[in-house]
Amino acid sequence: MIVSVLATLIAVAGPLAICALAARTRASIRPDWTAVALAGAMATLGLGTLGALATLAWPLAARLGFVASYGAWSAGMVEHLAPVPMPVSLAAFVGGVAMVARAVRVVSREVRVVRRSPPGSEVEELTVVEDPTPFAHAVYGWRVRPDRLVVSRGLLDTLDEQERAAVLAHERSHLRNHHAVLSLSAEMAIALNPLLARCRAGLDFSLERWADEVAAAATDRSTVAHAVGRTALAQMQTLRGSAPRPRMGLDGSSVPARVDALLFPPPDHRWRHGAAYGSLMATSAVLVLVGLAHAESIVDVLQRGG
């Protein structure tokens, strides 16, 4: 009973709570803290979900002949001590396998992209793409390929010197602060628990804000705001009427909110935000531990009893 309750809390209530919190901490003057806390909480909940599924599924495994003989468990005792209905066990097992397969797919997709990326020297590289549409990308090399800043000719033409420096600082911040690592761990967590997908936009926004704040420290807030805002506007201008639209966030563009945060810095709620994330993470960690301890104690009893 306790196992099922814990599993539900971790797998359903956890993601809903953390993603609601992520929406509330969007306007943060310390997006770096928000991003790290959010990615950490997502990873905890993703792994916790996997643990919860395993806890629900193991009575099934214990009933299988070879596992049972290995642990010298009797099916009757398992039923008595871990009263998880067979269908639930089976569903948890199938679900767990599917989630792990999703996580593997996330990683393999990333590996494919890295292998397609052109090799180069060890140092960071700037690549200018001859394209009139203004855009800038940071491509993380995962230490296998060089980290790259990719900017278009259109971007260089659109922005002035100061703004160009701001864009380079912004993209560089993505690479230096290993935002791809946070992003990948979040994608893995989403693979393990699809409810966590609700947090994706929040994390993406925090990572962009983080890079904006680093760029603002290197130049100034107004310059970064204009660089970001003018790039977005010019991009829409050149793309108007032509085929491919740049991808838009789930809740529309994040650009106006970023420019707003740069021009009119939000109040500093870092302690409140930190405390909220900390307590949520601690709660989910405790839930995971209690679940594991409970499962272990059953296994213990079973082994002694057998």
Place this chain on the structure above:
Amino acid sequence: VERRKAAKSGRRRSGELEADVLAVLWASEVPLTPKQVQKKLDRPLAYTTVATILVRLGEKGMVERTRTPRGYTYRAVIEEGEHITEEFRRLLARAGDHTVALRSLVDGLSPDDELELLRMLTEGRPAAGSDAE
């Protein structure tokens, strides 16, 4: 270990400087002298540093040097980068929505976003109904 770390950060810094210098040359319509590059750079760099970076970029084939009455001028080499550009274009096109290694500066704007953005940048007033939290 300490020394290796220092060497690594040194390489990083030089890569960063090269990127900045290259960005200046890319942005310029005409070839530039080291002095002009130095002036256009956002960060204060010694003339000799700029000249060294330009020489290094030249060795890598990323800039081209021309002798003029004012001394050497440099311009970014486009042709050299063409195949890499093509590779990137393909990478960007195929990367899809959920690639975590690639981050874009901006995402697309809706017509409402555009109006709000224009107002913020030109009038410099907080957006109405923005989060007061």
